[in-house]
Amino acid sequence: AQSVTQPDIHITVSEGASLELRCNYSYGATPYLFWYVQSPGQGLQLLLKYFSGDTLVQGIKGFEAEFKRSQSSFNLRKPSVHWSDAAEYFCAVGARGSQGNLIFGKGTKLSVKP
Amino acid sequence: SQTIHQWPATLVQPVGSPLSLECTVEGTSNPNLYWYRQAAGRGLQLLFYSVGIGQISSEVPQNLSASRPQDRQFILSSKKLLLSDSGFYLCAWSVRTGGVNYGYTFGSGTRLTVV
Numbered sequence: 001a002q003s004v005t006q007p008d009i010h011i012t013v014s015e016g017a018s019l020e021l022r023c024n025y026s027y028g029a030t031p032y033l034f035w036y037v038q039s040p041g042q043g044l045q046l047l048l049k050y051f052s053g054d055t056l057v058q059g060i061k062g063f064e065a066e067f068k069r070s071q072s073s074f075n076l077r078k079p080s081v082h083w084s085d086a087a088e089y090f091c092a093v094g095a096r097g098s099q100g101n102l103i104f105g106k107g108t109k110l111s112v113k114p
Numbered sequence: 115s116q117t118i119h120q121w122p123a124t125l126v127q128p129v130g131s132p133l134s135l136e137c138t139v140e141g142t143s144n145p146n147l148y149w150y151r152q153a154a155g156r157g158l159q160l161l162f163y164s165v166g167i168g169q170i171s172s173e174v175p176q177n178l179s180a181s182r183p184q185d186r187q188f189i190l191s192s193k194k195l196l197l198s199d200s201g202f203y204l205c206a207w208s209v210r211t212g213g214v215n216y217g218y219t220f221g222s223g224t225r226l227t228v229v
Contacts, residue, residue, distance in 0.1 A: 032217070034217050036220075041202075041223070041225065042222060042223065043120075043204055043220035043221050043222045043223045044204070044206075044218075044220040045220070046217055046218075046219070049216075049217050090157075090158065092217075094217070101148070101160060101163060102208075102217070102218060104157060104158045105157070106156070106157035107157050107158075
């Protein structure tokens, strides 16, 4: 069965600084991978997803993520963080070849210092 | 385009009262439907999912139940709420195609406070 680990519960960065949120997964083959963002009191919004092909995936709001098979990772990055990026971020993994449900990490809360 | 509606946005209910949260999807057919709960600091907990009318799978034994009376309608219910049922409830849908999970689209959530 697949699993997802987001090692960082809370991260604080200064506005304009770069950001990397970590995500590690456990799965026997190449999974489907997703990053979602949740603003306070809101539902989750899909930032980006990886299915196959180019391992560097571009998403909305200037985010990107890189799939690294050797490290079982799918880290989310942004070169310059804006105050509006303060939110909670969830990584999710889905199994291929089935109707299996997505498995979500426990989330990383991002705070942005002015 | 597809949209998902979830209501109410907020709800305050006394312990022991019933609950009914509704979720509807527009612009798609035969979706997979999901109910999640978020408790503070505990991430997303999958409660129920459904692959078709009347087909409900429960992930966590609890005080809640779910029903899918129509293809694009998913209802979360309880006969008697407990304090521990407080949380943020999210409905989601996904495309149901063989072998590929395209990810979920979430509703805006319901904040339930049981007092």
